[in-house]
Amino acid sequence: MNTIQIGGLVSFTTIDYPGKLAAVLFLVGCPIRCAYCSNPHLIPVGAGEYDPDKVLEWLRSRVGKLEAVVFSGGEALMQADALFDYMRRVREMGFAIGLHTNGFYPENLARCADLIDWVGIDYKATKTNYEKLTGVNIAYDHMLKSLDVWANTGKPAEVRVTCDPRFVSVADLREIAMDVASRGFKNFAVQKYIPHFEEPENPTTAQMRNAFFADKELRAEIDSLFETVAWRE
Numbered sequence: 001m002n003t004i005q006i007g008g009l010v011s012f013t014t015i016d017y018p019g020k021l022a023a024v025l026f027l028v029g030c031p032i033r034c035a036y037c038s039n040p041h042l043i044p045v046g047a048g049e050y051d052p053d054k055v056l057e058w059l060r061s062r063v064g065k066l067e068a069v070v071f072s073g074g075e076a077l078m079q080a081d082a083l084f085d086y087m088r089r090v091r092e093m094g095f096a097i098g099l100h101t102n103g104f105y106p107e108n109l110a111r112c113a114d115l116i117d118w119v120g121i122d123y124k125a126t127k128t129n130y131e132k133l134t135g136v137n138i139a140y141d142h143m144l145k146s147l148d149v150w151a152n153t154g155k156p157a158e159v160r161v162t163c164d165p166r167f168v169s170v171a172d173l174r175e176i177a178m179d180v181a182s183r184g185f186k187n188f189a190v191q192k193y194i195p196h197f198e199e200p201e202n203p204t205t206a207q208m209r210n211a212f213f214a215d216k217e218l219r220a221e222i223d224s225l226f227e228t229v230a231w232r233e
């Protein structure tokens, strides 16, 4: 077994696994290069800063206090061999297992699916802009395969879109929502793009970032497609 490489840890969160108190482990390595990545330090494959055995020990001390452990990244499924074993050990402690994924590894998702209770999957753009946003031309097709792999498990999920107006238009968001609903997903999230660099923002750009949330007709249309839609402004 390879050793899992953990590059970050959040010890307590109420927002990363629906309805459960959770810890989040951020795994090192990501196969794509999103233009708006908020975790660029986790993209390169390399050694994680956290000792996996010590993290397991710490998780053992959280039994009865936390309910779930979420694996995030980077892209956690990039370390599929090590992840599979590590998830199994975390699950044996009684935690629910969550996964945040960009969907790049459908085969690895299928392999780990029995160990995972809930996933959050990114649907980053329509096919036209996926490569421009992620830098990888096969990322869109892989993501769609991952959606179908997970839909076939029948387990809960949230499919999310980050509405960066450079890569997603209001029409694109409508198209994505319809595609996600047609694949049988019940929970959808629309996330506002927040630029992470401190720079004065052009008012037109700010207006474009708000447009997804200001369009009442669009909101009602998307709300009608799912059981829940989280509008994260």
Ligand code: SF4
Pocket: 030, 031, 032, 033, 034, 036, 037, 038, 039, 040, 042, 043, 073, 074, 075, 102
């Ligand atoms: S999938 Fe996540 S970690 Fe990877 S480049 Fe995109 S935003 Fe960054």
